[in-house]
Amino acid sequence: MRYMFLIYSQEVPEPLPAEEDRAIRQGHRAAMEETSRRGIFRGAEPLHPTSTATTLRHQDGRVVITDGPFAETKEQLAGYYILDCQDLDEALEWAARIPTACAGRSGCVEVRPIQAMKPVADGIHA
Amino acid sequence: MASTHELIAGVFRQESGRILAGLIRFAGSFDRAEEAMQEGFAAALARWPGGGLPDNPAAWITRVAQRKLVDAARRERVHRDMEAELQRELEPAAFVPAVLAHETVGWPMPPEEGFPDERLRLLFTCCHPALEASARVALTLRTLGGLTTPEIARAFLLPEPTLAQRLVRAKRKIEQARIPYEVPGRAALAERLASVQSVLYLIFNEGYSTTAGDSLVRRELCQEAIRLARMLAQLLPEEGENWGLLALMLLHDSRRDTRISPQGEPRGELVPLEEQDRSRWDQAAIAEGLELVERALRLPGVGPQRLQAAIAALHAQAATPEATDWAQIAALYARLAELVPSAVVRLNHAVAVAMSAGLAPGLALMDGLGADGSLDGYHLYHAARADLLRRLGRAVPAAAAYRQALALTSNAVERRYLRRRLAEVEPG
Numbered sequence: 001m002r003y004m005f006l007i008y009s010q011e012v013p014e015p016l017p018a019e020e021d022r023a024i025r026q027g028h029r030a031a032m033e034e035t036s037r038r039g040i041f042r043g044a045e046p047l048h049p050t051s052t053a054t055t056l057r058h059q060d061g062r063v064v065i066t067d068g069p070f071a072e073t074k075e076q077l078a079g080y081y082i083l084d085c086q087d088l089d090e091a092l093e094w095a096a097r098i099p100t101a102c103a104g105r106s107g108c109v110e111v112r113p114i115q116a117m118k119p120v121a122d123g124i125h126a
Numbered sequence: 127m128a129s130t131h132e133l134i135a136g137v138f139r140q141e142s143g144r145i146l147a148g149l150i151r152f153a154g155s156f157d158r159a160e161e162a163m164q165e166g167f168a169a170a171l172a173r174w175p176g177g178g179l180p181d182n183p184a185a186w187i188t189r190v191a192q193r194k195l196v197d198a199a200r201r202e203r204v205h206r207d208m209e210a211e212l213q214r215e216l217e218p219a220a221f222v223p224a225v226l227a228h229e230t231v232g233w234p235m236p237p238e239e240g241f242p243d244e245r246l247r248l249l250f251t252c253c254h255p256a257l258e259a260s261a262r263v264a265l266t267l268r269t270l271g272g273l274t275t276p277e278i279a280r281a282f283l284l285p286e287p288t289l290a291q292r293l294v295r296a297k298r299k300i301e302q303a304r305i306p307y308e309v310p311g312r313a314a315l316a317e318r319l320a321s322v323q324s325v326l327y328l329i330f331n332e333g334y335s336t337t338a339g340d341s342l343v344r345r346e347l348c349q350e351a352i353r354l355a356r357m358l359a360q361l362l363p364e365e366g367e368n369w370g371l372l373a374l375m376l377l378h379d380s381r382r383d384t385r386i387s388p389q390g391e392p393r394g395e396l397v398p399l400e401e402q403d404r405s406r407w408d409q410a411a412i413a414e415g416l417e418l419v420e421r422a423l424r425l426p427g428v429g430p431q432r433l434q435a436a437i438a439a440l441h442a443q444a445a446t447p448e449a450t451d452w453a454q455i456a457a458l459y460a461r462l463a464e465l466v467p468s469a470v471v472r473l474n475h476a477v478a479v480a481m482s483a484g485l486a487p488g489l490a491l492m493d494g495l496g497a498d499g500s501l502d503g504y505h506l507y508h509a510a511r512a513d514l515l516r517r518l519g520r521a522v523p524a525a526a527a528y529r530q531a532l533a534l535t536s537n538a539v540e541r542r543y544l545r546r547r548l549a550e551v552e553p554g
Binding site: 001086087088089092093111112113 | 254256302303304305306308310314
């Protein structure tokens with residue numbers, strides 16, 4: 001079962017101190033290397049901060065575009081992992097090893113199972 | 127002589143948790159397993175009255191239910207083969223292989239002499255921290271306790287659809303997020319076991335402490351919690367906290383007949399420990415509880431269940447309230463407060479200090495706890511303070527504290543107790 005790990009962190013305006021930044025990068029590298037070695041790594045990417053986000057809504061049959069994330073919350077989506085785990089317990093073990101402070105000082109990881117989808121065309125699989 | 131129907135009902139009460147646990151693991155689905163178990167019992171009702179009970183009724187029902195599951199899986203496989211690759215990653219992939227994998231190694235016929243006990247795995251699944259806390263309680267009672275949805279709804283004073291919805295949501299999450307049927311490994315065991323223990327204690331406490339609702343249902347909850355705690359301790363006997371939890375329940379339960387006054391039942395009055403008729407405490411439950419506390423304390427480690435059981439044991443051993451070893455109780459509460467930093471524990475510690483070292487130092491300790499105002503909205507804080515003030519003969523502040531406590535609780539039994547105390551200290 002593939003699980004998506006959504007990393008939510010607090011965004012801080014100033015860059016992190018070099019040492020903290022290094023520790024976070026090392027944490028991610030360790031998690032990616034270890035899961036790759038075990039053959040369960042399916043992808044991981046960081047996002048730019050929500051100051052770069054654009055949100056599109058359908059309202060009364062019109063498309064409305066606004067600047068910013070879909071909701072102003074204390075913690076914002078900062079990146080994701082996709083790992084192929086046996087079950088939720090294994091997924092939660094990995095979740096504990098993913099740094100959550102990639103763009104801020106505190107945060108959390110939401111773990112969601114990915115729904116399998118029918119392939120939409122030859123050679124394209126969800 | 128019991129009728130076959132009564133015997134089958136007995137098998138259901140005693141064995142349904144174990145049968146269901148095995149079937150859930152076999153089918154990988156709560157709903158399919160429940161359905162198959164119902165078919166198994168229906169087959170028993172049809173067959174047994176003529177031919178008598180088989181040697182191992184639970185294994186018989188399990189076999190019938192497994193055959194139904196395998197038949198269903200075969201039908202689904204045929205269906206699946208038709209859609210072969212489209213279905214490759216689709217549900218119910220998790221279901222079918224689990225059943226058919228067994229088939230290849232000689233299933234669906236389980237050995238005649240018995241079948242594996244999967245209840246412990248299921249208990250960890252039902253009490254998984256990824257499930258909402260109230261759903262853990264309901265799911266545990268429904269699957270391992272053999273209680274029906276209406277029975278659980280009645281016990282927790284919830285509308286039946288609310289509870290049913292909660293169960294559906296929890297079962298769906300177990301299947302979709304793939305919460306495993308496993309006893310967690312060493313690393314996670316302590317934390318996950320604590321979650322199981324707290325669910326079982328919640329079940330017990332709901333039966334023991336709540337005063338609303340049907341007293342028979344509440345009694346049943348206590349018995350069910352004790353039965354599940356006993357099962358947990360027997361399945362994981364090396365964990366001292368499991369025996370501590372069982373001992374704690376037995377020792378509390380030994381006082382069940384004396385803690386609510388008989389007048390005006392079922393809405394009687396709460397009788398404090400010191401006023402209870404100790405001759406009516408259940409001596410068999412106390413004897414077993416004391417033995418289990420000893421056993422729990424000999425096992426490695428220490429934890430909140432064992433400490434609370436040890437405190438309950440000291441109360442149970444005192445022939446009169448005056449004979450209570452309050453100094454020892456105060457020491458145990460101090461240790462407990464280090465592990466469980468909760469207001470109730472610290473209040474109880476202050477009460478034990480008051481009863482052993484003196485009312486004045488106890489009250490000083492309690493006032494210290496509330497000095498920052500964090501306990502102002504907590505009725506037990508005011509009630510405990512009021513009791514100490516009353517014992518010190520300080521009627522006016524005692525009355526004020528009883529009034530504050532009264533303003534903060536809506537529990538009818540507690541209110542009656544507080545009003546009686548208030549009347550004692552108020553100048554008449």
